[in-house]
Amino acid sequence: MRLAARVLFRRCRTVLITDLEWPAYRAILEQEARRTGRCLAEVPLRGALLEDHCTAQEVVRMIATAYHARGCEGTFSVPSPIRACVCRWRRSPAPVGRAEAPVVVIDGAQALGHAPADFSVEYCDFYLAGSHKWLQNAYPMGLGSAGVGARSPTFARPVRK
DSSP: OHHHHHHHHHHOSEEEEETTSOHHHHHHHHHHHHHHTOEEEEEOOHHHHHTSOOOHHHHHHHHHHHHHHTTOSEEEEOHHHHHHHHHHHHHSOOOTTSOSSOEEEEEOTTTBTTBOOOTTOTTOSEEEEEOTTSTTOOSOSEEEEEOTTOOOGGGOOOOOO
16 A cells, blocks of 8 residues: 555645545555645545435546546545546546546455456556455455556556667
């Protein structure tokens, strides 16, 4: 998670998160934001989901709207619905002075080992997950994978001629 936070704030001035993030991960993001003089922008989803019973499409709209309104350049989120958001962001032109492709870090802790994970997805720059919930697992405590098809220059490898 510390690597993911450094990747995000190395390239992004403002990173979008939700109020559903795991407190330990949120603390790491807040610490890295302070260290680098960067910002976190939060989308309040908890009430919308639990009290207002909003739909998946409404969640995508809320996240995508907040991303543009707050001038974000990256996001830390769970796998769904961020895929739909990233597709939406990439269809619209980037505002002047902002990175063309958002830096996307996925928290797959609730999915990896429980649901199919696609590490070649084009919307994900870095996918991380803890393995502490797996039965009889001792090590490693966490896993990370750089997205194979990611379009963000954050993980782009230099081309050698």
